[in-house]
Amino acid sequence: MKLTPQVKRILENYEADNAATKNNLTRLLMHGKLGGTGKLLILPVDQGMEHGPARSFAANPAAYDPHYHYQMAIDAGLSAYAAPLGALECGAFTYGSQIPTILKLNNANSLNDVKNQAITGSVKEALRLGCIGIGYTIYPGSDYCYEQMDILQNLIQEAKDAGLLAVVWSYPRGGPFLDKAGETAVDICAYAAHIAAQMGAHIIKVKPPSDHLCLGAAKKVYEDQKIDISTLAKRTEHIMQSAFAGRRLVLFSGGEQTSEETLFNTFQGLNDGGASGAIIGRNTFQRKREDALAMLDKIINIFKS
Template sequence: MIDRIAELLGDEASSLLEHQSKTISKDLIHQPGPDFVDRVWTASDRSIPVLRSLQSLYGTGRLANTGYLSILPVDQGIEHSAGASFAPNPAYFDPENIVKLGIEGGCNAVASTFGVLGSVARKYAHKIPFVVKINHNEFLSYPNKFDQILFGTIKEAQEMGAVAVGATIYFGSAESGRQIVEVAQAFKMAHELGMATILWCYLRNNAFKNSTTDFHVSADLTGQANHLGVTIEADIIKQKLPETNGGYNAVTSKDNPYGKTDKRIYSELTSDHPIDLVRYQVANCYMGRASLINSGGASSGESDTAEAVRTAVINKRGGGAGLISGRKAFQRPMAEGAALLQAIQDVYLCEDVTIA
């Protein structure tokens, strides 16, 4: 298995597989493992039904009882438009094929909309854990706007048999204050009804991007978004893989001061290595008490498997707990999509890929 992983990593194999982190020690991380729910979550304020839901997530699929997660997310029909998302493979206009892909791919759960999961809930909710995404960026108004609005209720999610709910907050946006309040209230109700919570901790602000660098994927800003996410009691954090650092320093100026940072974030707590950048994201998830899953990104075609395996290696070695990958899997025939998901899972099953 390690030989295949190294082959897919190509020229980066040595750098990614042999790196030893000298920033935040792995000994400080609450590392994934078969006893993760017992070891970490039973000390929290989560109720017995929530613990049962969490164990259902961690106990399903090819990664069952490893402490790692492989989730299939298909909310792109709203977030990116159904036509743009499903034109490469129109079979996925039918929600049943989405759920079938999650099962065939050996995933821990499938995450999608009220409509998608509700349309097949009676047939599949007991076969693979459902994660209902409760809010979306409505992408039909003209001109396009970027806001997350609620599409249903927590009670609806419970009634269709969901074990968890998911939501997005656009941290840094003008609408983020309202979104934080809405999602915090929704997550509180989800916990009261026995469901786990997953937060898409995304950044959204034009000031976070300049002509050369996109700081929406900087370790310092995404790390703080993660910290806000666990503050409202997200059990699992979904975050983009960090590609750069120094967002705070790039955005702030004498005339327009922004946020708070510390030079030690850049000199001691991180380095330029991608594994160390993920380690900082994990640290902001209460040192891994809340699981960090990185997103798989858009489909690039033939390089998708190699890209997904690279992301999984960086996530695992950084101390993360899995991958949530959608378009790379469902924008291709089902057998190929399932194989890609299983290639991701092989990284987490491979004992030779260790935490750095």
């Protein structure tokens, strides 16, 4: 497999990783329709656990079957498929060699409103399933954030020793400073990306940032230093800057189901700002398969450009 200049440049940013981890990162970056471009588009399906099965899959009943998601990710030419333990176990033998997989190691559920997640998988199980990496969510700002970060540090060390990637969902939530608008404020998203990078994440997932500024002390700096947050592209540039000046891959979520026009405009702005790609779930599997595949193809073409 001949590496492209884009992939070589990315690999050079991960100076402390062993050969096995870099091989898994290479496999991810060279897979699918975006292979070799330095961009990634990943399908995450942890919503059944997070929001409940009917809320997640009733709009498209075929999506109750984990094989559906494996097959859609493969047919769409996506970079990888990420899911909790049970879903990956359902198709590991049939599909595991056809697409890179990421085991999500912690999950919440909607039966309580505690800003925390339970451990639902392990590095050992990721290896057993042939995954290229692990995924883990932290809620910076929550009452449980330090406990989550302690667990994450141990998991990242274990994953790297085993040659796996660490993908961190960094979603600020809870605490005295964050209202709903604050969760996607540009200063908060930048902070979340930086925290994940400092924790040792190879790949970081955050939400597309709004032009809202949440923290008073940060707002003064943004204004004094004239940091441009006027467009999504400029805000994305700032998020990438906050992830070690772009030395770490940062992917952005697709969020709740919305119109295709809104999605395409969002991803165009993200791409214009230098985003590494996206992780998009509900906006795909809650649509009919043919509509989802067509939509994903357009998103791939946006990031290719």
